[in-house]
Amino acid sequence: MADIIIKNGYILTMDPSADNIKNGVVVIEDGRITDVCEKTEETADTVIDAQGSVVMPGFVNTHTHAGMTLFRGYADDLALSDWLENHIWPAEVELTGSDVYAGTRLACLEMIKSGTIAFADMYFFMDEVGKVVESSGLRAALSYGMIELWDEEKGKRELKEGKSFVNEWNGKADGRISAMYGPHAPNTCSKEFLMKVREQATEDNAKIHIHVLETEAELNQMKEQYGMCSVNMLDSIDFFGPDVLAAHCIWLSDGDMDILRNNNVNISHNPVSNMKLASGIAPVTKLLDRGANVCLGTDGCASNNNLGMFEEMKAAALLQKVDTMDPMALPARQVLEMATVNGAKALDINSGMIRKGYNADVIIVDMNKAHLNPLYDVPSHLVYSAGSSDVRTTIVNGKVLMDDYGVVCMDEQKVIDEARDAAADLISRVDAKK
Numbered sequence: 338m339a340d341i342i343i344k345n346g347y348i349l350t351m352d353p354s355a356d357n358i359k360n361g362v363v364v365i366e367d368g369r370i371t372d373v374c375e376k377t378e379e380t381a382d383t384v385i386d387a388q389g390s391v392v393m394p395g396f397v398n399t400h401t402h403a404g405m406t407l408f409r410g411y412a413d414d415l416a417l418s419d420w421l422e423n424h425i426w427p428a429e430v431e432l433t434g435s436d437v438y439a440g441t442r443l444a445c446l447e448m449i450k451s452g453t454i455a456f457a458d459m460y461f462f463m464d465e466v467g468k469v470v471e472s473s474g475l476r477a478a479l480s481y482g483m484i485e486l487w488d489e490e491k492g493k494r495e496l497k498e499g500k501s502f503v504n505e506w507n508g509k510a511d512g513r514i515s516a517m518y519g520p521h522a523p524n525t526c527s528k529e530f531l532m533k534v535r536e537q538a539t540e541d542n543a544k545i546h547i548h549v550l551e552t553e554a555e556l557n558q559m560k561e562q563y564g565m566c567s568v569n570m571l572d573s574i575d576f577f578g579p580d581v582l583a584a585h586c587i588w589l590s591d592g593d594m595d596i597l598r599n600n601n602v603n604i605s606h607n608p609v610s611n612m613k614l615a616s617g618i619a620p621v622t623k624l625l626d627r628g629a630n631v632c633l634g635t636d637g638c639a640s641n642n643n644l645g646m647f648e649e650m651k652a653a654a655l656l657q658k659v660d661t662m663d664p665m666a667l668p669a670r671q672v673l674e675m676a677t678v679n680g681a682k683a684l685d686i687n688s689g690m691i692r693k694g695y696n697a698d699v700i701i702v703d704m705n706k707a708h709l710n711p712l713y714d715v716p717s718h719l720v721y722s723a724g725s726s727d728v729r730t731t732i733v734n735g736k737v738l739m740d741d742y743g744v745v746c747m748d749e750q751k752v753i754d755e756a757r758d759a760a761a762d763l764i765s766r767v768d769a770k771k
């Protein structure tokens with residue numbers, strides 16, 4: 338007997354080797370998808386009727402700072418350097434482990450409700466984040482954000498912290514958690530520090546999560562400091578590889594794109610944050626045309642201001658169209674790939690497709706809504722019309738985390754209340770320091 342059978346749904350497989358099924362069945366056992374078909378004789382403990390819904394792989398949010406939900410709407414409409422240096426960093430000084438715990442719980446709740454099955458995080462108090470991920474049921478690639486600022490002693494402490502997190506958490510929660518090294522960016526960490534991180538990551542068989550060329554200011558600073566841009570500098574120290582997840586990658590030359598492509602670097606595109614902070618427009622179409630693995634991320638809630646991947650997909654599609662002045666640029670199907678298949682590839686998880694043998698990381702999207710009718714093309718609706726609140730059911734690793742709009746893995750109201758209280762307390766401490 339199987340654990341879960343989902344029946345009567347439109348199966349959007351995202352699998353290049355398999356067609357979608359108009360009225361199909363997904364069978365789940367021991368955390369894996371064991372069958373994808375038109376009909377089954379199998380029985381299961383749980384049978385989910387997906388009538389009028391789309392059954393698809395859940396989203397992979399490849400760049401966020403989950404605990405920053407506490408700063409949602411705290412400092413808006415500012416330039417990145419002002420925002421970060423004068424508002425966010427001073428506020429983060431006051432963060433405690435229990436703040437990050439509360440903020441990350443809120444983030445996980447929001448992600449489960451909006452159909453995200455896995456996320457890549459870079460933040461602080463990562464043991465708390467690990468605990469939250471473990472109990473929430475989600476999958477995550479977690480990294481401690483190391484900000485060295487050319488201070489050798491600080492660098493040593495940061496790397497030690499990053500390493501102890503990697504050693505403790507990599508592979509935890511039945512493999513749902515992987516731990517990465519998180520050097521913040523090439524303009525906040527020295528070249529020497531980045532070399533040490535690269536060496537350590539290779540030694541520990543851990544991946545690396547970093548911000549790259551998010552702003553023009555970074556590009557200019559790098560040129561002044563090293564006589565070359567971030568991508569060239571990182572390439573000169575053999576930093577890149579398929580184990581690197583580079584967020585943003587906006588200010589790229591054609592040569593930089595080739596370097597990223599040739600080194601199989603995973604690029605996390607964050608269009609909403611990039612628009613909100615006016616950081617610029619990443620050359621996504623050009624990167625994809627070169628065959629680079631470009632995935633999607635929301636960035637933290639202080640620059641988005643939510644963790645919804647539907648909104649992120651739509652923004653990605655529209656932004657490329659207006660940037661290239663080509664309405665055919667980044668069509669719906671390709672954006673969906675970025676949010677699922679490419680994200681799973683970046684985090685090296687067997688998710689992102691509804692395929693036999695893959696992780697049972699599945700969502701069910703309710704299409705019986707005013708804004709989703711009539712229905713001619715499923716990918717089109719998912720990218721251009723659907724929203725976070727259309728997700729009915731979220732399953733990760735074969736466990737139902739949200740069942741027909743009801744979150745079952747945590748007490749929703751309690752999570753909201755605790756995050757609100759933590760945020761109020763945190764901001765009053767920040768204000769008291771002013």
Ligand SMILES: C[C@H]1O[C@@H](n2cnc3c(N)ncnc32)[C@H](O)[C@@H]1O
Pocket residue numbers: 402421425426429459460461482521548551610636637640
């Ligand atoms: C891990 C660190 O990254 C910071 N952070 C959050 N958003 C961004 C962004 N768009 N660019 C650079 N850093 C960011 C967090 O505020 C934290 O200090």
Ligand SMILES: [Zn+2]
Pocket residue numbers: 400401402548584636637
């Ligand atoms: Zn970021």
